[in-house]
Amino acid sequence: MAEIQLRNLSKRWGSFVGVDSFDLTIADEEFLVLLGPSGCGKTTTMRMIAGLEDATEGDIMIGGQRVNDLDPKDRDVAMVFQSYGLYPHLNVYENIRFPLRVRKIDESTHDERVMRAARMVELEDFLHRKPAELSGGQRQRVALARAIVREPNVFLMDEPLSNLDAKLRVSTRAQIKNLSHELKVTTIYVTHDQIEAMTLADRVVVMKRGVVQQVGTPTEIYNRPANVFVAGFIGSPGMNLVEGHVSGGTFEADSVRVEGLEVRDGALTLGFRAEDARLAEPGEPAQIEAPLYTIELLGDATMLTVRAGGALMSVKASKDLRASIGDAVSFVVPPGACHLFDPATEARLD
């Protein structure tokens, strides 16, 4: 049983706050992803859980035990980093076996455990190679096998896919998801890649400048972002956001007019996703009218972007659409698809 509780966890260096009052219970066997831009405090949070960094304040509980004062090796966590941390002079077999030797685990069990871990990441045919004789993806799988072999209660993974090319990243991502499910290990996974977060996580924690912005399932975070930052960060592209004014339920900004909103009069940040809007039919009333700024072919769709209300706004259209930069385009944005934010606090209003 490895429920992890973080209570008011903070890290400060002098007056700089790296992580600010992080409070969360991570369920046994949960796959939790810490997501946010560079410098938001993801790695520091992870290093505090691993014991590689002292917490300035707060408690870290693993399986009901306070571990703040335990050495990393006594915390029953295994870490996988973006730099694989393999020993160059040891072959794959010995690299995977290394944690068992360090922990003085009964030698008679080593072979079986190493082979099982190697099989799980499909490395059986590479056991005698040195790390220098492996591809990046294979090295990353050795690092995974080395984490698995210990059968820890907790996996901590810090951007483990960032050194892999796009295709390998997708297949290794699937493998990690599968492994964590099969091994029933509580996993905390750090990434700045929101697609990775959305595909892997049971729950996502979105962070910005050391502060948790939202905790939720990928669907909750996508469908009901708590604030402007989360709305713009999640999604590919992020949510379209435009600042304007509402009067009598009608929102207006330059080239944008959306009627039928249920919100008080005053300043408002309006958001909508590229896939929730569409091109207007000829003669149909539209909410946005502007010249086309860019057109991008995505394969399964075409992304149209206009400049309106002082912002760039993208709308997904059919892959067969033919249009050119500068063409006048009109978008339909259903009021029900709009997200409403307070421009002063940036918090969600509805």
Ligand code: ATP
């Ligand atoms: P990245 O995605 O770039 O790895 P991150 O979200 O993991 O970023 P952290 O490495 O946790 O970010 O760093 C959080 C903040 O704390 C950053 O602004 C960083 O510069 C700062 N920081 C990290 N280590 C130290 C340190 N030893 N002394 C002072 N500031 C530090």
